[in-house]
Amino acid sequence: MVRKVVPEQHESKRQEILAAAHRCFLRNGLQGASISMICKEAGMSPGHLYHYFPSKEAIVEQMADDYLVQLHGHFGRHTKDEPTATVLLSELWSMSGWDDLAHCRILFELLAEAGRNEKIHAILQANTDGIRQLLADTLKAGQARGEVDPGLDPRHASAVLVAVLDAAPMLPLMTSDVDFDESRKLITMMIDRFLRPQPL
Structure with a gap:
């Protein structure tokens, strides 16, 4: 049976x-x-x-897929009139301290392994493409509202944003005197200034 x-x-x-x-x-x-x-x-x-x-790679792939679903959930909780920088950093603003970023450190392991393992590299690349698409769509919506520089290429800018956001969990690993709330405000300010339309 x-x-x-x-x-x-x-x-x-x-x-x-x-x-x-x-x-x-x-x-x-x-x-x-x-x-x-x-x-x-x-x-x-x-x-x-x-x-x-x-396989172990199948476990990693599922982790990557679950993270992308979670990220879509964070973005989906925002209304259309909220600032683009706030939406882009919604995952960071949903956290209460550096300990909440511990799960992100698995990314460092993925990056290291991607240089040795083609299957992991393909999984990481596909996941990053999904994240970039989500960020690019958010940037396009911001451009349509006039709050994001129309000269920015959303697809290219999304790659830069991925690099910035992925680096955030490294801060407490590199130095012990950085405050979480202050760091989050500075990252938001940096992204906001990066996106802001340039004066004519």
């Missing part, structure tokens, strides 16, 4: 595996974290884990 799959239980187990993998990646690095480590962290056998994810 074939066991019936309960969607809610299946998704719950997938999320447990993703959480366990995330902890392993942060602790051991993306390259250093093996499937056996992830299985031990999740409390299951490799055969059981492979029922949900066929």
